[in-house]
Amino acid sequence: MNVIQVKDLTKHYSLGTQTVEALRGVSFGIEQGEFIAIMGPSGSGKSTLMNIIGCLDSPTDGTYHLNNQEVSTLEGDELAGIRNKEIGFVFQNFHLLARNSALDNVMLPLKYAGVDKEGQLKRAKNALSQVGLESRMDHQPSELSGGQQQRVAIARALVNNPSILFADEPTGNLDSQTGHDVMQLFHNLHQQGQTIILITHENEVAAEAQRTIFIKDGLIESDIRKEKL
Amino acid sequence: MVLQESISTAIDSIRANLLRSLLTTIAIVIGTASVIAMVGIGSSAQRAIDDSITNLSARTLSVYPSRGRGSQKISAAPLSISDADALIKDQEINWRVSPEIRGSKSLKYKNESISISVIGARESYLSIQGYEIDQGAFFTERDDLARKRVAIIGSSVGTELKTSSKALVGEEVDLGGVTFKIIGVAKSEGSSGWSNPDEQIYIPLLTASDRVFGRDRVDSIRVEVPNTYTPEEAMISIERVLRREHDIGPGEENNFRINDWSQFTDLQKQATAIFSALLIGIAGISLMVGGIGVMNIMLVSVTERTREIGLRKALGATHQAILLQFIIEAVTLCIIGGIIGVIFGSSLYFLVTVFQDWVFTIPFSAILGSVIFSACVGLFFGIWPARKAAQLEPAVALRYE
Ligand SMILES: Nc1ncnc2c1ncn2[C@@H]1O[C@H](COP(=O)(O)OP(=O)(O)OP(=O)(O)O)[C@@H](O)[C@H]1O
Ligand SMILES: [Mg+2]
Numbered sequence: 001m002n003v004i005q006v007k008d009l010t011k012h013y014s015l016g017t018q019t020v021e022a023l024r025g026v027s028f029g030i031e032q033g034e035f036i037a038i039m040g041p042s043g044s045g046k047s048t049l050m051n052i053i054g055c056l057d058s059p060t061d062g063t064y065h066l067n068n069q070e071v072s073t074l075e076g077d078e079l080a081g082i083r084n085k086e087i088g089f090v091f092q093n094f095h096l097l098a099r100n101s102a103l104d105n106v107m108l109p110l111k112y113a114g115v116d117k118e119g120q121l122k123r124a125k126n127a128l129s130q131v132g133l134e135s136r137m138d139h140q141p142s143e144l145s146g147g148q149q150q151r152v153a154i155a156r157a158l159v160n161n162p163s164i165l166f167a168d169e170p171t172g173n174l175d176s177q178t179g180h181d182v183m184q185l186f187h188n189l190h191q192q193g194q195t196i197i198l199i200t201h202e203n204e205v206a207a208e209a210q211r212t213i214f215i216k217d218g219l220i221e222s223d224i225r226k227e228k229l
Numbered sequence: 230m231v232l233q234e235s236i237s238t239a240i241d242s243i244r245a246n247l248l249r250s251l252l253t254t255i256a257i258v259i260g261t262a263s264v265i266a267m268v269g270i271g272s273s274a275q276r277a278i279d280d281s282i283t284n285l286s287a288r289t290l291s292v293y294p295s296r297g298r299g300s301q302k303i304s305a306a307p308l309s310i311s312d313a314d315a316l317i318k319d320q321e322i323n324w325r326v327s328p329e330i331r332g333s334k335s336l337k338y339k340n341e342s343i344s345i346s347v348i349g350a351r352e353s354y355l356s357i358q359g360y361e362i363d364q365g366a367f368f369t370e371r372d373d374l375a376r377k378r379v380a381i382i383g384s385s386v387g388t389e390l391k392t393s394s395k396a397l398v399g400e401e402v403d404l405g406g407v408t409f410k411i412i413g414v415a416k417s418e419g420s421s422g423w424s425n426p427d428e429q430i431y432i433p434l435l436t437a438s439d440r441v442f443g444r445d446r447v448d449s450i451r452v453e454v455p456n457t458y459t460p461e462e463a464m465i466s467i468e469r470v471l472r473r474e475h476d477i478g479p480g481e482e483n484n485f486r487i488n489d490w491s492q493f494t495d496l497q498k499q500a501t502a503i504f505s506a507l508l509i510g511i512a513g514i515s516l517m518v519g520g521i522g523v524m525n526i527m528l529v530s531v532t533e534r535t536r537e538i539g540l541r542k543a544l545g546a547t548h549q550a551i552l553l554q555f556i557i558e559a560v561t562l563c564i565i566g567g568i569i570g571v572i573f574g575s576s577l578y579f580l581v582t583v584f585q586d587w588v589f590t591i592p593f594s595a596i597l598g599s600v601i602f603s604a605c606v607g608l609f610f611g612i613w614p615a616r617k618a619a620q621l622e623p624a625v626a627l628r629y630e
Contacts, residue, residue: 051624056542056623056624056627057622076547077547077548080547080548081545081547083543083545089544095540095627099242109545112544112545112546112547112550113545156544160545
C-alpha cells in the first residue's frame with residue numbers, strides 16, 4: 001500500500017498577467033518506509049512539490065491520495081489537521097520559536113493536537129532523547145548550535161508520530177560535519193521504519209536515500225531506485 | 230489549543246517587545262487613569278459638598294423682601310425689624326434669627342477716608358455666621374437696645390485706613406457722619422466670593438436703624454434651624470409667621486422670598502456632573518485612540534511574525550487557534566494598560582485627596598469597569614489584525630523574508 005499516491009499534479013502561480021507553471025504534471029507513488037531524495041536545479045519546483053504533498057498548499061490540478069484519502073480537495077482547517085497528525089516538517093532554516101525553550105518548541109504540535117499537558121511533556125522529552133538532546137531541553141534556540149537546533153526541529157517533526165517526514169534542504173545551513181551528523185539521524189530514523197522525503201542539492205546527502213527523484217522544469221526527469229545491498 | 234496556552238504565548242511576545250508594548254498602551258493608560266481619577270475625585274467632591282450641606286447651608290435659610298417683578302398683586306412690602314421680632318417670638322421651632330441692615334457709608338479716621346460696607350446686626354450674628362473675634366469683643370444685646378455707637382471691624386479695615394486693625398481698637402472713627410468707637414476686630418475669614426467679611430464694619434442693629442440708616446426696613450433675615458428640622462419644615466413655619474405679619478390673605482402670593490441654600494448646592498452638583506461627563510468623554514476618546522494604537526502595533530506584529538504564523542500553521546494550528554492567539558495578545562496588552570492606568574489614576578486621586586483633605590474612596594466597580602472596558606477595546610481593535618494573521622496561507626507565510 002502506498003502512503004502517497006499523486007497523479008498529474010500541476011501547480012500554477014499567477015503573477016499579474018504572467019503565469020508560472022511550477023509543476024506541469026507529476027505522478028508517482030511512495031511506499032511505507034521509503035527514504036526518498038528529491039533533487040533538481042534551483043527553481044525546478046521541488047519546494048512547490050513538497051508544499052503540496054506536505055498539505056501546506058493545494059495543487060492547481062491532479063489528485064493526491066495520502067493514506068488512501070483524497071486530500072487535494074481539502075482546505076483550511078482540514079489540511080491543518082492532516083499536517084498536525086500525518087506530517088512532520090524539517091526546514092532549511094530550522095524555524096524554531098526564538099523565545100521558547102527546546103522543550104516548548106517540541107511540544108508545539110502536541111498543543112495544537114489537544115494533547116494534555118502531561119502527555120505533551122512525556123512525548124516531547126521522548127522525542128528530544130531520540131535526537132540526543134534531552135540534556136538541552138531547557139535551552140533556547142540562541143543557546144544551541146546550528147546542528148542542535150536542526151535536531152530540535154527534527155524532534156518537533158517526529159513528536160506526533162507522522163506518517164511522513166519532510167525535509168527541505170535540512171543540511172543547507174550546516175557545515176559538512178554537522179550535516180553529516182544530521183544525515184546519520186535521518187538514516188537511523190529510516191532504519192526504524194520512518195518514511196522520509198528529503199529535498200537536497202548535494203549528492204552525498206542524496207546518497208543516503210534508497211530512491212532519488214530528479215525534477216526539472218516542473219516535470220519528473222528520472223526516478224531511480226538503488227538496489228538493496 | 231487551550232486558552233491558558235494562548236495567554237502565556239501572548240505574554241511571552243509582549244515581554245519580548247516590552248518597551249514597544251508599553252509605549253503602545255500609553256493612551257489606554259491615560260484613558261483609564263482619567264476615568265479612575267475622575268470617578269474618585271467626583272465622588273469625594275460630592276461627599277464634601279454633601280457634608281457642607283448638612284454642616285451649614287441646608288440649616289440656614291435666608292428671607293428677603295420680594296423684588297417687585299411687575300406682578301401688581303404683590304404690594305411692595307419690605308421686611309422690617311418687627312418681622313424679625315415676630316419670628317423670634319414664634320416658639321414652634323427653636324430657631325435663631327438674625328436680621329441684617331446693609332449699606333455703604335464712608336468711614337473716616339484721622340485724615341483717611343474709605344467707603345465701607347456696613348452691617349447692622351444682632352449680637353447673635355457672629356456665631357450664626359461662624360465668625361470669631363480676634364481682638365476686643367463683639368457688642369452685646371444691651372449695646373443694641375441702648376443703640377450704642379460701637380463697632381467691630383474686619384481684619385483688613387485697619388490697613389485700608391493706613392494703620393492696623395489692632396491699633397484701631399478703642400479709637401473713635403466717623404461712620405457716615407456719626408462717631409463710633411471701635412471695640413473689636415473680627416478674625417480674618419477670607420473673601421466668600423460676593424462679599425469680603427474682612428473689609429466690613431459691624432454695628433448693632435438698632436444703632437444702624439436709628440442713627441446711621443434711618444430706617445427699620447431690613448435687607449435680609451437669616452434663620453438658623455436646628456438639625457432636627459428639615460429646611461422644608463422651617464420654610465413652612467417662616468411662611469406662616471410672615472404671612473400673618475404681612476396680612477396676606479389665603480390665595481395671595483408671598484411678598485417675601487425664602488432662600489434655601491440647598492438649591493445652590495443642587496446647581497453645584499449639576500456643574501460637577503457636567504464636568505465629570507466631559508472628562509469621561511475625553512477619557513473615552515483617549516481609549517479609542519489607544520485602541521487604534523494597539524491595532525496598529527498588532528498589525529506590525531502580524532507582519533513581523535509572518536514566518537512564525539506560517540510555522541504554527543505548518544505544525545497544525547487552525548484558523549481559530551491563530552485568531553485567538555492574536556486577539557488574546559491585543560486584549561492582554563489593553564488589560565495591562567488598563568491596570569497601569571488604574572494604578573496611575575488612583576495615585577493621582579490619592580494625591581488630590583491628601584491636598585484637599587478629602588476621603589479616599591474608589592468604588593471597586595469603577596476599577597473593574599475600566600479594566601473590562603480596556604479589554605473590550607483590545608477585543609474590538611484586535612480582531613482585524615488577528616483575522617489578517619489567521620488568513621495567511623502557510624506556504625506563502627513560511628517563504629516570507
Ligand atoms: N508563491 C509563489 N508565487 C509565484 N511563483 C512562485 C511561488 N512559489 C514558487 N514560485 C515559482 O515556482 C517555481 C518553482 O519554485 P520552487 O520554490 O518550487 O523551486 P525549488 O526547486 O524549490 O528551488 P530551490 O532549489 O531554489 O529551492 C519558481 O520559478 C518560483 O519562482
Ligand atoms: Mg526550494
